[in-house]
Amino acid sequence: MPRLNQKFFHQETTKIARELLGKVLVRKSASGRGDKKLSGVIVETEAYTGPHDLACHASKGKTPRTQTMFESGGVWYVYMIYGMYHCLNIVTEGEEYPAAVLIRAIEPLEGIEEMKKNRKTEKLNNLTNGPGKLCDALGISKKQNCTSAISKDSELYIEDRGIKISPKNIKKAKRIGVDYAGIWKDKPLRFYIKDNDFVSKKD
């Protein structure tokens, strides 16, 4: 299966956010006994489009936390929020241009039993339907911050398995939880697959 490469992540951020729908997020971990492979189809994303975007962490400038966003597109940006959850983003566009796409929800594909263990629930539709939940299910933490999504030995990457999402079935909406962002809070920069059960919030 072809992995998304640097060329893909150097496109415009909103385009990437849309095109990530239907792609497959793959988490390989060599921890414990034997290799584990966890994966799911990306069904919801949000674009954080650059230094001018007041919802984007990097709009406050380059700091120890946001410097990951200034890397060349194709590395993971993982941060902790509310003291207890992690959010997974893929950095986009060129070096020194801070932008990223937040992966908000996936539909579980492989490793579902492992995800249930990680999440301590049996409910399939409560495993990965939110940014904090999917990090929990896939065992993602700040260890993955600033690691590559495109290098050969990456434990976390995105595949194109040929799933095509028709533009008709892509919904646009305002982003979640960014009410502080002035005129940027209502911009339609959230994308999700219409009628998918694993989307975190619908309008």
Add this chain to the structure above:
DNA sequence: CAAGAGATCATCT
């Protein structure tokens, strides 16, 4: 079902 509160800490002022 909706609304509200509490959890809990890295980050920046």
Add this chain to the structure above:
DNA sequence: GATGATCTCTTGA
């Protein structure tokens, strides 16, 4: 010292 790109649980209709 305040706050957040969230989630879960409790309460009450």
